[in-house]
Every structure is written in structure tokens, then in C-alpha cells.
Amino acid sequence: MHLPPEAAERHTLSVIVDNEAGILARVAGLFSSRGYNIESLTVADVSGDSALSRITIVTSGSPHVIEQIIAQLERLVPVHKVTDLTAYGPHVERELALVKVAGTGEHRIEAMRLADIYRARVLDATTGSFVFEITGSSDKLDTFIALMREVGLVEVARTGVVAIARGKDAV
């Protein structure tokens, strides 16, 4: 007997939750306990009075699984609202990465040149290293990091995706 592969599509979900102890474990645990994927997850207070947090989750699954994920998230008591930004329509997604590169000579010059092309900012520099800050789509970050591998990549830290709908309305 062989297990069949499953078709998956990528969705970005925005989840507004009560900012309370255990909420992140509740949301993340829902994904693991029901066998859903998490590609990235970000969370921070967005209310100003620490009452509400916004969680942005990038997940993948069949349309049926995505529908279930949304329904199961809405079933959690501290969840106020779940929006599937991918289904909602035009929206912007951004991610930030900190990229450390070490090297001298041509590698160092090439790293600086590429950073300039990709509009990465230098946050830290020594005679033998840089830390770049780069913001953009996950694809752009992937490409930049791949290029840095060739010129002395040391380590990377990424935030995961945050996203918001275009236009004047709140989701």
C-alpha cells in the first residue's frame, strides 16, 4: 500500500486574537494536532493596550483543508476573526531578514554590490563582515540569501510573513 500525494495551495491567513497566555500555543498546536502545515507564523500585539494580537500564518493545503483550517481557527474561543487574504484579494506581503556575510576582497565587494541592487541596508559592518537588513516578498529574500551563499553567508534570521489587504478597509 502506498500513500497518495496531496495537492496543496499556499494561503496567507490573518488571525485576530485575544492577547492572552497560551494563545500562540493554542493556534500553533491546532495546526500540529490536525496535521495542517505552517510555512511561517508571526505574532505581535496590534491594539496598543495589549488586548489584541494579529497572527499572520502562511499555510498550504487543498482548498478543502484551507476551509477547515479557517473554521477550526474560528472555533477557538479567543479568536475574533480569521481572514484568508489570499482569497480576499489584493494584499501586500512583506518579510524582513537579517543576513550576516563574512569575507574579504572580491567577495566583500560583490556582497556590497548585490546588497545595493537588492536595496538591503547595512546594519553592522566590520573589516571582515556585514549584517544586511532586507525587506520584501519571501521570494525576493530567498533570492538574495541564495546569492549571499556564494559570497560568504554566515547566518540568517527571518521574521516570517506579515500581510495586510490593499485599499482603505480593514479586513
Next chain:
Amino acid sequence: MLTERPTEDKAQEKSGADWLIETLDELGVEFVFGYPGGAVLPIYDALFRQERIRHILVRQEGGAVHAAEGYARSTGRPGVVLVTSGPGATNAVTGITDAWLDSIPLVILTGQVPTSLIGTDAFQECDTVGITRHCSKHNYLVRHPAEVAATIREAFHLATSGRPGPVVVDLPKNVQVASAPADTVPDRIAHRGYRPAGAPASADIDSAIEMLAAATRPVFYTGGGIINAGPEASRLLRELAALTGAPVTSTLMGLGAFPASSPQWLGMLGMHGTYEANMAMNRADLIVCIGARFDDRVTGRLDAFSPGSMKIHIDVDRSSINKNVRVDLPIVADAGQALAALIETWRARGKTAGNLSHWWTMIEGWRAKKSLSYPASRAEIMPQAAIRRLWEMTRERHPIISTEVGQHQMWAAQHFDFEDPNKWLTSGGLGTMGYGLPAAIGAQLGDPEALVIDIAGEASIQMNIQEMATAVQYRLPVKVFILNNEYMGMVRQWQELTYASRYSESYSAALPDFVRLAEAYGWKGIRIERPEDLDAGIGEMLDYAGPVMVDCRVAKLANCFPMIPSGAAHTEMILQANEVSGEMDDEAKALV
């Protein structure tokens, strides 16, 4: 030096434990099922100092949760459990998960080590909120005595509203001891995002009525959601069925919502359902699912499930809709409110029952198969016959029946007829052996006058047999009717059907003498060994005023049929054992 507070303020100041008891009392709690331990001693002391709430001392925490479930399922009121930290909480986890899967309203109070010790691997510490996070509707760790009252109020609201379920409140010992003045205690903690579904959208009800009126082969497929919606929902279901003339089938959890004596009743559907119920589901042109969730025991093979029907699904939980089966008209609403709206709209639009005679002719043809028949025996007691006699001899008393899990459970569902809701207590979703005895105890406390019978198997009953002492302590005249076939019968049956009768570890070896065991606990014990002694044995059980355990020796190798084998369609029912092959392929073996 501490300043003295004004006297009136001091009088208002209460410990977390006292806030807890006061709030439980205010919420109308009659019984707390529990077991004491180090981390709940302050609560037990507060219980000791009052007389309104009655504590029921079980013999293992797992029994407390099932007893609370039995109380909740039979009375419609939330069950309350109190256990200590660590092993007290972990022993409760099976029951919490059971209540989660069957949507039973419970509030489980667990002791916890003092907040200063949390995370230090203290004595009897476990991460209760972590462990119960995904098997409860919600859970809390209370960090201040001022939060106790509001948390408990919200816990009851969550447990009983929307889709009911278990809510866990973890109470560190120092929070129980420390005090908070009344003016610092908020009324409620409101999760503003929690908005349980209530009334249905009227446009959806209009569409449903048009579909119902136009259907030529409709069937109502009902579940535990109707029981949870209260007795009025069961009454409304009967009214709607009468108006439309459509047949009614139900899941295991929904038995009793519709009377088994009605000619419109098809019996239970699904894996061990009747032929007519499953064939009606397969051939229907409209399925109206109310408070059920298209569970795998019900649907059989999904791609062959009711291929030609339109489907309406009424459920209070949106996540149940389109989870397993795509439906044409989802209605997220309380079952009772939806039923009331359907009836009102049916009448308002002047609808009358369509001509379903062709449909009923088809159904009568399936009924004629008599799928619940079983081989007769003069030498042995057939388990199905034992249950049928039990039903015939008790039906006038409208008994509450609980079960354990296995063949006896399915036989009870098939051969014991229910006329009313809240009379049938069984572990459907989780399938927890050991559920029935404590559940019977909880139900008996909820209705001291009722005849309460746990239909059990000799293997399951041993899983919570310690609760026999609880029944004695509180003088509860529960009856345990064991269908003893010396096997974990359902395991043995699957091994017979799927693994060429290789009976790996399914024999109940070294059984106790149940009659002497009963007597050791102070129960009456009765053994029934021959078919001709069945009536006398049941009669003796019913005549005895106290608790009775009946060891009814039944045919050892009887199988529970009809049966849809795992991975098969509704149309591929096995009606009798001679239709069964000895070994199944890997795909069938991989299904549960």
C-alpha cells in the same frame, strides 16, 4: 506593620477557594464529582464548610469525569469535576477527551502547584493547560484569587453554549488560599470573539423548505446535537417528521431524539446501522442532517456516500460543515432553533407532505431484509436476545441506559429501543471502555428514581470497576448487566473478519467471579447461564432495591451484524457472518 482594613471590607474578602464554592453555588451546581489531593486541599476545606454542594467521592479521577458526563447527558445540566494536580489531572484526561468528542458540557477544576513552583517539576506538577489544550473547548490557568469567580462563570458559559464541551480551570494552590476583596472581583471575563451560533438565517430556512417540499426521497439524518439542544428540539424533530412524512435515522449519539416506535423510524445508520437506514441514505434525493457530523462510522467509504442526494447540514459548529462531506446547503445554527424555524416556515408557506409512497415502498423492501435478525440458539443465550428481553422487561420504566464500548454497545444500540432523549449514555466519539459504570452513577444521582442500567462487556467493565464502591457509598441502585462472552468481542470480531481469526490478545483470561466480586463490594451478584433462566435473572435484578451486577453468559463467538466493513459503501453491508471473507487487503486494514 499592616494597617487594619475597615471591618465591612474584611467581611467581603474571601479566599480563592471560597470564591470558587460561592460561584459554583450561585451557578446552581448540585454535585461535584471528585477526588482530593494535596493541591486541592483548600477547596476541599471550603467544601467541608458548606452544605449546599454535594461532593461525590469517586475511586479514580477517570470515574469522576465519566460520572459527570453521565449526569450531564441525562439531565442536560453541566457536570462538574474536581481533581488534584499531576496524576489527578492526567487521570481525568481520557474523560475530558471523551466529553470533547461527544460535545458534553463539563467544567473540570484541577488543582495546580503554587504559581511560584510552576515550571520547576514540583511534586505532582504537570502542565495541565498544555495537556488539555487540544482536548477541551477552552482552558484557563487562574493566577489571582480575584479572577476565580469570573473565570468560573465564563467556563460554565463556554461549556454549555454553542457546541457544548469540557472546559478546564487549573487553580494553583496559592490562588486557592490567597484572598481577594469583593470590590476587586470582576463579574465576568468576556472573550468578545466567542459568539455561538443561534438562530438560522431565514433565507437558508426558506431554501431548506423548498428542497424538502420538492424531495421525493428525503431522509432526516439526526445526531447528538438534537439531544444537546434540549428536549424541546426532540419534540420539534417529531413535529417536523410528522409534517413532512419523511423517514428518520440517527447516529449512535442521537438515539432517543426520535421514538423507535414510530413507523417513520429507520433505526441507527452507519457501520452497525440497519440495512434500511443505510440504503435510504444511499438512495435518497435529499439528506437533512441535523446535529450530526458525517463521522467515518456513519459515512462508510466517502466517495460512495449518498451519491445522488442534495444535502442540507444544520450544525451549531461551522467547522463540522464540509469537514468530511460537501453539502449543498449549510446552516450554522442551534438545532432546536433551526427546527422551530423549519416548522414555522413549512406551515407559513402552506406546504403539505408530498407523495412519498414510492419512497416508502422502497424502504419497506429494505426493511423486509430484517437486518437486525440473528441466529437463534436454544443452547446458549444470544447477546441480542438478552438485550431484547432486557428492553421488553424494563420499557415501561423508561430506563436510562449507559454502555461501555464494544459489541455489547452496538447490540444495545440496535436492540434496545429508545423513545425519549437523555436516556442513552454512551461513549460515541472516543469509544472509551470503562465509561458505562461511572456514567450510570452520575445519571442515578441526577435522577434518584430512575432505573439506570449499564449494559457492559466483561472486558470493559473491568476498566473502571473500582466505581462499584462509589455506588455503595451513595446508596445508588445502579444495575450492571454484563454480556460475558469471555472476549474483547469487537476486537475478536475484527480479527475474525480482517485477520483470518488470529485472535491476538483478545481473550479475556483470568476473569474474576463477577458474582463474588459484586458481593465483596456489597452489591447483589446474579449469574445467568441458560436461555431459560434469562427472564428470572433479569426479574431478580429489577426486584432488588440496591445495586446489582449480572454476569450474563452469552454465546462466545456471536458477531455484531449488520456491518459495513471499513472502507466499504453503504450498499456493501454484511448482513450475516457467512458473507464474510477471512482476510482483508492493506487498504482495509489501515482503516479504523
